[in-house]
Amino acid sequence: MFAVSGAGVYVEDSANYVTQGEIVTGIYRWGIPDRKFVAKFDIRTTPLYGTITPYVSLDSGAYSSMTPHETALATEAVATGPQTKFIEAKFKLELNRGSATTAPTLTRWMARAYASPARSQVFRVPLLMHHKLRVHDTEYYFDVESELQALRDLVTNPIVVNYQENLETYSVVVEDLEFQVVDGYQQDWDLEGTCTVTMRSVQD
Structure with missing residues (x-):
C-alpha cells in the first residue's frame, strides 16, 4: 500500500493487475566522461507472465526499444543495445x-556499457631519402639534409599536418623518425638512406 499526494491511496489488487506499468531510471554515465555504447541489457524476473520491454534514451533523446523479455516462464533475457555512441543514458522498463x-515480476536489470573514446591510427611510412631518384624514367633531385631536418622539426615541435594515402587524407602528428643509412652521397658525409616516419592520426 502507498499514497500519492493529490491522487489517493493505492493497494495491490491481485485479482486485477493493471494492464501496463513502467519503471523509469535516472541518468547513468558509468563514472566516465568518454563516449560509450550499451552492448547488452540484462533482465531477470521470476518465471515470466506477460512481457517486459526495455527502452533506452541517449543524451536526452527519444526512447528507443530493445528486444523484449517475452518467453513464458523464462527467468532471464539479454537484449542487444543500440550501437550509437553517447555520453549519458537513461532507461525505461515497460x-x-x-x-x-x-x-511480470522484475527482480534485476543491468545495462552493460563499454567505453568508446576517440581512437587513433598509427601510420609507419618508409621514405627513400636519396639525392637523386629515378621515377618513371624521370630523375628527381632532393636535398636530403633539408628534408630530414623538416621531418625532425615535426617531431620536436609537433603540429597537426595532413597525410595523404591514395585518395584518403588524415590529420596526423609526426611522432618518430628512424633513419637507416645506406651510403654517403658521392662517398661524402652527405648521407642517404630510408627514413621511416611514424605518424598518429588525430580525430576531429
Missing part, C-alpha cells in the same frame, strides 16, 4: 500483464 491475475 511491463505488460499476462492476464488480469498474472503479471
